[in-house]
Amino acid sequence: MSHRIRAATDDDLQHLYEMAKLTGGGFTNLPPDRRALKAKLDRSHEAFARQDEAIEDELFVLVLEDVATGEVRGTCQIFTRVGQRHPFYSYRLGTLTQASKELGRTFRAEMLTLTTDLEGASEVGGLFLHPGERAGGLGLLLARARYLFIAMHRKRFADRILAELRGVIDEAGGSPFWDGLAGRFFGMNFQDADQFNATNGHQFIADLMPKHPIYTAMLSDHARSVIGLPHPSGRAAMRMLENEGFAYENYCDIFDGGPTMTARTDAVRSIRExxxxxxxxxxxxxxxxxxxxxxxxxxxxxxxxxxxxxxxxxxxxxxxxxxxxxxxxxxxxxxxxx
Missing domain, CATH: 2.40.40.20 (Barwin-like endoglucanases)
Incomplete structure (x- = not known):
């Protein structure tokens, strides 16, 4: 059976919606909301139609199609320049070292700092493969097709690229990281915040998120333990990114604490080769x-x-x-x- 990656069309909306309902939450780039998905398709059509090569804030939506049946069995997305329409927030995990001569002791404290360091980078995201197709390397085809698209349209993309991996989500669909940190400031659970972000953007984060660094020692053990960890279903994706040359450099998602992987665009293996x-x-x-x-x-x-x-x-x-x-x-x- 043969499959191919192609540009998404309006006829794919229902397929995307059905796949979005299977994600299980925490999948901001593929929300189970028809209006949000249609807006993504409209934005993608505009990006595909533009002919000049300047880098702008654009989105390309691709789908995996069964050549024999025409069925859509997966999808992925490429963002050319994040943080232009809405701030692109991440947490950066750092260390503060302090020493006391009187006590003769040195203290090292981990801190999470809200940052827009990654603003302006390109992003590969929104990858979802139908559960019935998770064999035969189709996930690899979805993931790496994005890099060939970038290589073939290189001037439309930035010199730095990132990929956000979904963080740890519990069996009830909640996020230990969200519950231990941001949820205390927002007065909403993870599912509501995740859905609101997917359909309305990040501005509410700028409005309500505390701007001061957060000492991780003040979080619960459970929240602290999942910082920078991918969802179990995303471990293979993380290894795939590492094989391409991406690395985890202490940036994590502000909602679920999942790792943000980064690379220099021209150093990504599939683009370079x-x-x-x-x-x-x-x-x-x-x-x-x-x-x-x-x-x-x-x-x-x-x-x-x-x-x-x-x-x-x-x-x-x-x-x-x-x-x-x-x-x-x-x-x-x-x-x-x-």
Whole structure:
């Protein structure tokens, strides 16, 4: 069965809504709200339609499509420049060292400081794969297709890139981090705050969040223990990001405490190793497994394929060529499958 990544269209709204209902909360970029999802699609259409290459605050929504049935089975998003419409807040975990000569003791205290350090970076996010498709590397296809899209439209993206991973959520859908910190100031539970943020933006954080550093020693043991930890379902995603060159540099989400991973855009493995080649032939004689992409903006498509290097181009597998709608003399961008 063959799958491809393509630009989302208005016809995908129902599919996105059905997937959003399966996320289980804490998934800000894919809220189970039709109005919010339609707004995302509208914003994505505008981004795909723009032709100049200046970096603006834009969103691209991509979907995973079963080529045979046309069903949408996953989605992912790319933000070109965060923090322009609304402040992009993170907590930065730092250490304050203080010494007392009289006592002859040194104290080191961990602190969470509200920051907009990551403002202006690009972001990869909103990745969700239908539970029925979590095999065959489709999550990897969704994740890495975003990097090929960035490589093929590099001028539209910033020099720094981030990815926020969902933090620890309990069985009741609550967040130990939220309950131990922000929830005390907002008078609302995590689910309500998460939904409000997904549909209305971050401004209420700026209005109500305490601006002074928070000593982690003042939090409950449970809240403190989940700082910078991904949700169990996100551990594989964290390893995938690390394989691409992302690192956790003590930034975490202000809602659930999940880790924010960062990298230099041109150092991301799939972007750095992506190559543009001409297809000199299409056959069934095998080759190395790769991600293969083609098309500009809304015509972007990406799939798995077999690629054989040749002196003046590549030979591409029949299935990949069919999924992408390409043939001999067309150009594609490809990178080896990890």
């Amino acid at each position: 992506a190559r543009a080649s001409r297809i000199i032939a299409v056959d069934r004689d095998g080759g190395a497994e790769a991600l293969v992409a083609c098309g500009h903006m809304a015509d972007f498509r990406c799939t798995f394929g077999l690629v054989r290097e040749a002196a003046d181009g590549i030979v591409l597998s029949v299935e990949a060529a069919s999924a992408l709608g390409v043939g001999e003399d067309d150009h594609v961008t490809h990178v080896g499958r990890l």
